[in-house]
Amino acid sequence: MRMNSIPQKTYFFSENEEAFQAGPVDFREPVAHLVEIIFHKFKHLLPQNRDAHILLKPNCNNDLHPLLGNATDLRILKSVVNGLKERGYQHIVIADGPNIGTYRKQINVFSRLGIRSLCRHTGVRLVDLNQAPSVRVDLFTDTVAIPEILFESDFVISLPKFKTHAEAVVSFAMKNLIGCVCGVDKRKVHNDLPANIAALNKEIPVHLIIGDGLIVMEGNGPGDGQPFFAGMLLAGTDSFWLDGVAARLTGFDPHRIPAWQNASTMQRASEKQLASLMAIQPAFQLVPAPARGFWVRFLDHPGLAAIRDKTRFLHSQHRARTFLYRLGLLQDVYSQDNSRIDRLVFYQHRCDACRLCEAVCPLGSPPCSPSHDPSACLRCLSCWWICPHDAIAIQGKPGYILEHRNRFSQRLKRLRDQMLKSHTAWNN
Numbered sequence: 001m002r003m004n005s006i007p008q009k010t011y012f013f014s015e016n017e018e019a020f021q022a023g024p025v026d027f028r029e030p031v032a033h034l035v036e037i038i039f040h041k042f043k044h045l046l047p048q049n050r051d052a053h054i055l056l057k058p059n060c061n062n063d064l065h066p067l068l069g070n071a072t073d074l075r076i077l078k079s080v081v082n083g084l085k086e087r088g089y090q091h092i093v094i095a096d097g098p099n100i101g102t103y104r105k106q107i108n109v110f111s112r113l114g115i116r117s118l119c120r121h122t123g124v125r126l127v128d129l130n131q132a133p134s135v136r137v138d139l140f141t142d143t144v145a146i147p148e149i150l151f152e153s154d155f156v157i158s159l160p161k162f163k164t165h166a167e168a169v170v171s172f173a174m175k176n177l178i179g180c181v182c183g184v185d186k187r188k189v190h191n192d193l194p195a196n197i198a199a200l201n202k203e204i205p206v207h208l209i210i211g212d213g214l215i216v217m218e219g220n221g222p223g224d225g226q227p228f229f230a231g232m233l234l235a236g237t238d239s240f241w242l243d244g245v246a247a248r249l250t251g252f253d254p255h256r257i258p259a260w261q262n263a264s265t266m267q268r269a270s271e272k273q274l275a276s277l278m279a280i281q282p283a284f285q286l287v288p289a290p291a292r293g294f295w296v297r298f299l300d301h302p303g304l305a306a307i308r309d310k311t312r313f314l315h316s317q318h319r320a321r322t323f324l325y326r327l328g329l330l331q332d333v334y335s336q337d338n339s340r341i342d343r344l345v346f347y348q349h350r351c352d353a354c355r356l357c358e359a360v361c362p363l364g365s366p367p368c369s370p371s372h373d374p375s376a377c378l379r380c381l382s383c384w385w386i387c388p389h390d391a392i393a394i395q396g397k398p399g400y401i402l403e404h405r406n407r408f409s410q411r412l413k414r415l416r417d418q419m420l421k422s423h424t425a426w427n428n
């Protein structure tokens, strides 16, 4: 598929508020093409001054791989960094604050997702927002610490991932800003999630949103959902409208998303704007996350926060967390990072040349490719996750990452089928 044949659509809500969709596309379409289309579309927004400080805020809340529909795809991050560098911007920062549970298990989310390597290879600074100098900001229920760098940057690009979410219904542009709240203060946001998300979006400046709708998540998100190949990017300047468009395109009614509904009061959306949003026809019908049961809502009640904190030594034990997770009372459970990745090896005799690995590799050169350069590899493991025949293997100790992949093996199989079918579908 050639770049100019990618379906593109702009949704207008008023003179200043528009949302842009590039896709759906075949899985082989280079993501850099989609990002270039978006940069071209929004070029008037980029800072005139090439010395401007630009902050990229992806969604890397935990170590679940982007192919599972949880984190922002490294192909998008890399394409955005390259696009900015090609335009002469030098002061680029990638920043996020992963879930604090991952630190307790010595999981370095940035390393695990390949973001640390990307920064090293591209000369981009990496900032852990959980540990950055901060200022106190009033949200709806609480005052929380927000990193100063978000307010000091000249231009902030949010790079959210679309996924279903048991508590928030869906997570996309508006919810992406929870990662900006420092450390344990993230918990306070849950004291009234919809109102606090809306408040965060009012307080934190975001100038452009490039939303990851390549491989999204449906079902029991964010910790245990199903990846779904949607093959699109969504962009805009307003998180509220972009979330509305993303919801419509994936078959959700935005009015049923509590944070969106809450923000719609602040946004003062007109009847006409809402009507144009609701006129958008779904491109896919994603399965929603199951509603949170009585016990989850009871145990999560803000009134029990003090008891939860006092008994944390009990329920933070791995066995207890695994038990609560299996009962559906926890969204995620982390395993100790016991992996060591020395290098990737390629077994030619197992390879059927499906090229899935080439499509998902941020460099476009996985181990089966003649252009593969081990010293340039970002260790994101996308090629290893997607390969249907174990033709790419980890040399070292896969450890808990292998357990992860085994847990998701059936879901990955469905994803591969969807990707391979997309090639046929979009080309017929």
Ligand code: SF4
Residues within 6 Å of the ligand: 114, 344, 360, 361, 362, 363, 364, 365, 366, 367, 376, 377, 378, 379, 380, 381, 382, 383, 384
């Ligand atoms: S070769 Fe594999 S691990 Fe290396 S950058 Fe490409 S997808 Fe990631």
Ligand code: SF4
Residues within 6 Å of the ligand: 350, 351, 352, 353, 354, 355, 356, 357, 358, 366, 368, 386, 387, 388, 389, 390, 391, 392
């Ligand atoms: S994904 Fe696996 S089977 Fe497919 S081309 Fe790559 S190495 Fe070969």
